[in-house]
Amino acid sequence: MKIAIASDHGGFELKKEIIKLLERKKIEYKDFGTFSAEPIDYPDVAIPCAEAVARGEFDKGIILCGTGIGVCICANKVKGIRAALCHDTFSARMSRMHNDANVLTMGGRVIGPSLAATIVEEWLDAEFEGGRHQRRLEKISKYENKAQ
Secondary structure, three states, X not given: OEEEEEXXXXXXHXXXXXXXXXXXXXXXXXXXXXXXXXXXXXXXXXXXXXXXXXXXXXXXXXXXXXXXXXXXXXXXXXXXXXXXXXXXXXXXXXXXXXXXXXXXXXXXXXXXXHHHHHHHHHHHHOOOOOOHHHHHHHHHHXXXXXXX
């Protein structure tokens, strides 16, 4: 598994903790930035990270900002991305099982590192169920392709 990861300054500290988790689990990743706590504009990291996932260069993406909202909005503007903002394990698991979310977003100012690590583990371990959920995703893709 290959993970694309990114954050703005609001998610920078949490990103460092998530990277430690990925390293402990021996999961390959690429950090799309930012690389300090200096303020930046979240679209500058969220969009390139999401685009890399959409191109298939990475299996999944994790993008962090202060609340997780801004980066979720950005990621979902990228064709083929299904980003889910999750601050609890149930939502994280369901975002994979029912929505086949390929990007997880979280807020570094909303949750702590321990909960975030558990959310990431749940999200990475959950598998898409397909079936009736596949039909729904196909409807989203059909609209997405029409809207372009």
